[in-house]
Amino acid sequence: MMKRLTIILIGILDCGLLFAQKDKKYVQEGNKLYGQKKYAEAEERYRKSLEQSKVSVPGNFNLGDAFYRQKKYDDAVKQFTEIAGDAKDKTLKAGAYHNLGNTLLESKKLKESVEAYKQALINNPKDEETRYNLAYAMEKLKQQENKDKNKDKNKNKDKSKDKDKDKQDKDKQDQDKKNKDENKKDQDKKDNKNNRDKKNQQQDGQSPQPDKLSKEDAERMLEALKNEEKNTQDKLKKKKAGNVKGRIEKDW
Known part of the structure; x- marks a missing residue:
């Protein structure tokens, strides 16, 4: 399954909201720069529109898109989360959750992205793009969980191997010590016998016995x-x- 993360960009007439002429100008300029992939310049225009009207829906929404395109994912997550929480219009809320899901997916936050896509579908069940992205995110999450499970399994296996090796090393050390002790005992016995034999030989040389004639x-x-x-x-x-x-x- 190939990823097709489409970012929703709100146009001037979206949501049927009225805003000041300056807001409209900056949003239009921002959208034009955005279309030219000049995302930093687009961000600057969207910020200017918000200076005129902090509640500008296109200004706020498209600013989040500019963050996303510049890989400023933390800023984008914050922007789309606030919009999704404040929006009363279900279409706007669904769009914010859709873009939030995309941002979280790019940030490797798979569980959070799945939940965001689900919220988008709750508010707009007919959005096939969101449905596709949800299926993709769920598949990636499943792969990640299986990978983590195998990683934990291999980790436990490695721990078990290390434990067995430690036990084998300890057993070898114990056996070596036992062999060393036994060899020392044997050597001590041999030395004691040699000392006794030497002593007897010395005594025989000093006082020959009759039975030795x-x-x-x-x-x-x-x-x-x-x-x-x-x-x-x-x-x-x-x-x-x-x-x-x-x-x-x-x-x-």
Whole structure:
């Protein structure tokens, strides 16, 4: 659906209102400049018409149009809102709400523009231009709401991902700490065992135990004992032999 935002411009004879000749002149000049797309100059002429008559309907209404064309949307919203609120004529009120809806739509205020178009149709149900713009604004509003909904959904999804990642990071940190503690315990046990073994080795070097005597050492000790016993026996035999020889009597 293409946008066709038609701005209503009130001519001199619209609404059947009478106003001073100077007002008429400035409004005519303003409308001519407006038609030439010289909106700043048109604004200046409409303001001059209001200096002559503050209640000039064409001057006020078309000044709002000049604001709109210059993208002075805040000024245009204020102008059309005041006209819509003060107008007694339904056609004028519908026109003000129509232009207000266009201004709000350009300002991306979609909900407000929809309400303005609805008010325009209440006052002029046969205005097909307003009906078209209302359908367009409602479609844009629906698209914006769906976009916001998806944005919130993705935001919540991202939050959930971040939460899961934080949990995974915490679990990893806890597991790393647990592994580190277990490795430290294992290392402490290993160090304690090494210290005990080293201490036992030092004690063994200082005080050899009998059960640590090697087989070769034992055999050498036995052999030494045998030799010592043999030497002792030999000495005894020699001593006995000496004693016998001394007791032999002389044969006369």
